[in-house]
Each structure stands twice: as structure tokens, then as C-alpha cells.
Amino acid sequence: MPNDPLVVIPAFNEQDCIGEVVREVTAAGHDCLVVDDGSTDHTLAVARATGVPVLALPINLGVGGALRAGFRYAVDHGYSIVVQVDADGQHVASHVDELIAALADDGAHLDMVVGSRFSGGSDYDISRVRRWCIRLLSWVIARSGHVELTDPTSGFRAIRSPLLDAFAADFPHHYLGDTFEAILVSARRGYRIGEVPVVMRPRQGGRPSADVMALGQAMARACTILLTGTTFDLPSRAPVDDPPASADRS
Amino acid sequence: MAAGGALIMTVVLRLARRRLLSTRYAIGWLAVGAMVALAAGIMPFVGRIGKLANMSPTAVLLAMSSVLLLVISVQLSISVSQLQERLRTTAEAHALLARRLDEVERRAE
Numbered sequence: 001m002p003n004d005p006l007v008v009i010p011a012f013n014e015q016d017c018i019g020e021v022v023r024e025v026t027a028a029g030h031d032c033l034v035v036d037d038g039s040t041d042h043t044l045a046v047a048r049a050t051g052v053p054v055l056a057l058p059i060n061l062g063v064g065g066a067l068r069a070g071f072r073y074a075v076d077h078g079y080s081i082v083v084q085v086d087a088d089g090q091h092v093a094s095h096v097d098e099l100i101a102a103l104a105d106d107g108a109h110l111d112m113v114v115g116s117r118f119s120g121g122s123d124y125d126i127s128r129v130r131r132w133c134i135r136l137l138s139w140v141i142a143r144s145g146h147v148e149l150t151d152p153t154s155g156f157r158a159i160r161s162p163l164l165d166a167f168a169a170d171f172p173h174h175y176l177g178d179t180f181e182a183i184l185v186s187a188r189r190g191y192r193i194g195e196v197p198v199v200m201r202p203r204q205g206g207r208p209s210a211d212v213m214a215l216g217q218a219m220a221r222a223c224t225i226l227l228t229g230t231t232f233d234l235p236s237r238a239p240v241d242d243p244p245a246s247a248d249r250s
Numbered sequence: 251m252a253a254g255g256a257l258i259m260t261v262v263l264r265l266a267r268r269r270l271l272s273t274r275y276a277i278g279w280l281a282v283g284a285m286v287a288l289a290a291g292i293m294p295f296v297g298r299i300g301k302l303a304n305m306s307p308t309a310v311l312l313a314m315s316s317v318l319l320l321v322i323s324v325q326l327s328i329s330v331s332q333l334q335e336r337l338r339t340t341a342e343a344h345a346l347l348a349r350r351l352d353e354v355e356r357r358a359e
Contacts, residue, residue: 035345055345061338069342073349173338 003031005100005158006079010066011087012037015046022050024093025085033073034087035066043087063155064173064182071159071168080161091115091156095198099158102196111163111191111237114149114183115156115198133219137180140226145187149195153179156198163191166234176218177231185230190237255287278325282318289314 007030011018018034025032034047038060047054055069067084074082083099085091095115102113118134137152153176159167163186172181187193225231259280266276289311300310 053349055349057341057345059337059341061341065338065342069345072342072346076346 004079005030005081005083005096006070006074006077007032007083007085007093007096008035008067008070008074009033009085009087010035010037010063010070011039011043011047012060012063012066013039013041013043014087015039015042017089018043018087019046019050021085021087021089021091021093022047022052025096026050026052028093028096030083030093030096031079033070035070037061037063037066062173062175062178064171064178067178068168068171068173071164071171075161075165075168080164081158082160082164083158084155086155090200090202092199092201095156095196096158098196098198099156102194103158103160108194109192110194111160112183112186112193113158114151114154114193114195115200116149116151116154116195117198117200118150119195119197130215133215136219137222140222141180141184141187145184145193147183147187147193149183149193151195152183155179156200162238163234170232170234172230172232174221174231176221176225180222181225181230181232184225185232185234189234191234192237251290251293252287255283255285255290258283258286278322282322285318 007025009018009021009025009032011034014021022032022034032052033055034050034052035055036044036047036057038057044054044056053073055066055073057066057069070084071082081100081103083096085093085096099113099115102108103110134151134153138149141152142148155178167182172178183193262271262276262279262283265271266273271279296307296310299305300307303310305313
């Protein structure tokens with residue numbers, strides 16, 4: 001039996017941080033998988049040197065592509081819970097247990113738990129524009145998916161079967177697709193999503209992935225998703241009281 | 251006009267025969283060639299449409315060809331999007347297989 005959860009770390013050009021992040025996760029006793037998203041620096045070599053399993057994408061696909069490959073790997077290897085952790089060292093490995101604990105809470109029947117920078121005591125420093133954009137996305141998810149999430153763009157999440165199996169089959173790969181859209185579609189399809197407050201460190205190296213241009217692009221993307229409908233779909237969640245349906249794969 | 255249409259169709263057939271153009275697109279471009287050739291037949295009407303819309307015959311022809319080009323580029327964008335999705339799926343499968351091969355090789359040693 002695999003040792004749930006599998007911590008999946010998508011990494012694109014994170015040679016300065018990836019080694020330390022992997023060490024922190026394995027030191028906390030978790031199984032770990034690095035998905036190198038076609039990096040052009042030494043990320044792949046550094047990740048391989050840590051000794052954990054590494055998936056090497058031949059071309060850069062974006063976080064969503066790296067994640068779908070990671071989800072597939074997890075499902076094929078018998079894991080039922082995946083925790084997604086960023087490769088830049090923002091996420092503190094000790095919080096992984098808190099995400100898992102929230103998933104394990106029998107009363108809530110959660111399928112996904114998002115680590116939030118904004119709920120609870122953490123005062124994460126972030127530009128006002130960005131904060132406003134995130135509020136807008138939260139508002140959309142609350143209205144359309146009926147879930148209250150303060151940090152829908154967080155890349156620190158725990159996902160369990162059957163949502164994990166659904167994501168392994170289909171997961172959006174464009175920017176914001178892996179976070180905002182994935183949450184929106186999951187919520188609409190009846191999957192239960194919760195959040196726990198986490199503290200995030202400033203990134204340990206490299207450059208942030210979202211500058212002002214990317215942010216504008218992201219907002220345009222979010223508007224397009226709302227106008228044209230979502231770009232992927234999931235099978236609906238079975239009612240909670242029923243025994244979980246086995247995912248049929250042929 | 252008719253000669254132009256015939257020229258397009260000849261070039262398309264040549265490309266298709268040399269496998270530079272897949273059958274799927276060859277059919278589309280042959281249709282374009284045929285339309286251009288047939289356009290010669292509607293030339294008398296172009297003037298009349300122009301008068302109705304208060305446009306010169308040249309403008310009517312330009313507008314018609316712009317619409318045609320627009321439709322073609324939308325079609326190509328759709329194809330590119332599909333290819334992107336397929337490329338992505340292939341890349342992911344490639345990474346998973348490479349990892350499995352690694353495992354198998356290590357076990358064999």
C-alpha cells in the first residue's frame with residue numbers, strides 16, 4: 001500500500017529552490033514526486049540528485065500539464081491523496097499535515113482542501129492590484145460554485161479520490177486554469193472544497209511567475225472563462241452517503 | 251478568375267501528391283480553388299451587389315475574399331488548438347513512460 005499522501009511538486013526553472021523543497025518534504029516523512037516542466041536550467045539534474053521520483057516533461061506545458069502528469073502518476077501508483085506544493089519554497093512542508101487532517105475530517109467529506117494565505121492570521125504581502133483580482137475570483141467562485149474560498153489561486157492544495165482520478169483524466173493547463181477554473185468546475189460538479197489557513201514564506205529564489213502583464217492576461221482569461229464557459233468538465237460527484245463509485249477506466 | 255482558380259487547384263493537387271498537404275486540408279483548398287473559379291461566373295452579379303450596397307465592384311470582391319480568408323484562419327486556429335491539446339497529452343504520456351522505463355531498467359540491473 002502506498003504511503004498517502006503523495007506530494008507533487010511541479011517545477012519550472014527552479015534550480016535554486018527545488019533541492020531544499022524536496023529535502024523539507026521528505027524530512028517530514030512524505031512521499032514526493034517532482035514534475036520538471038521542461039526547465040531550461042538545471043532543475044532536472046538537481047531534482048534527480050535528491051533521489052525522489054522525477055517526471056521530466058520534454059516541453060514546457062505550464063503548471064496544469066505538469067500537474068495532470070503528476071495526478072496520473074499518483075493514481076497509477078495507487079495513491080488516493082495528492083498534495084500539490086510549489087517548487088519555489090513558498091509553502092511550508094509542516095502545513096501538509098494540516099491539509100491532510102482537513103481532508104480526513106469525516107464530517108466534512110471534503111474532496112479538496114486549499115491552503116489559504118488570507119484566512120486566519122497570516123499577513124502575506126501582496127500588491128493591491130493582485131489582492132483585488134483574487135477577491136474578484138473568490139467572489140465569482142462564491143456566486144457560481146457556492147463555495148467561500150479566500151485564496152482560490154493558491155498552489156498549495158490537497159486533493160483526494162475520486163476528484164484526483166477525475167483530474168488525472170482531464171485538467172486544464174493554461175494559466176489560472178489549474179487553480180481558478182479547476183476549483184470552479186469542481187464546485188459546480190458537487191465536489192466539496194474547504195480551506196485551511198497557512199503561512200507562506202516569500203519565495204526563496206527565482207522570479208515570481210506573475211508580473212503585471214501576466215496578471216492582466218490572467219484577468220482576461222478569467223473573463224473569457226466566464227463568457228465562453230469552462231474549457232474542461234468533470235463527472236459529477238457521487239452523493240456523499242453512497243459508497244464511493246469505483247473509477248471506471250478501460 | 252477561372253484561370254486563377256485552376257492554378258490554385260493544380261498547386262493544391264501537387265502539394266497533396268507530394269504529401270506536403272494532408273488530404274483533410276487539400277479538400278478545403280480545392281474547394282477554395284473551385285469557388286474562385288466559379289466566382290468568374292458571378293462577376294456580372296458583383297456589379298449589381300455593388301450598386302445595391304453602394305460599393306464599387308472591387309470593394310465587393312475584396313470584402314468577399316476577406317470573409318473567406320477569415321473563415322480559413324478560424325479553421326486553422328481550431329486545428330492548432332486541437333494539435334496543442336494532443337501535443338500536451340503526448341508530452342505527459344512521454345514523461346510517464348520515461349519514468350517507468352527508468353524503474354524497469356533499475357530493477358533489471
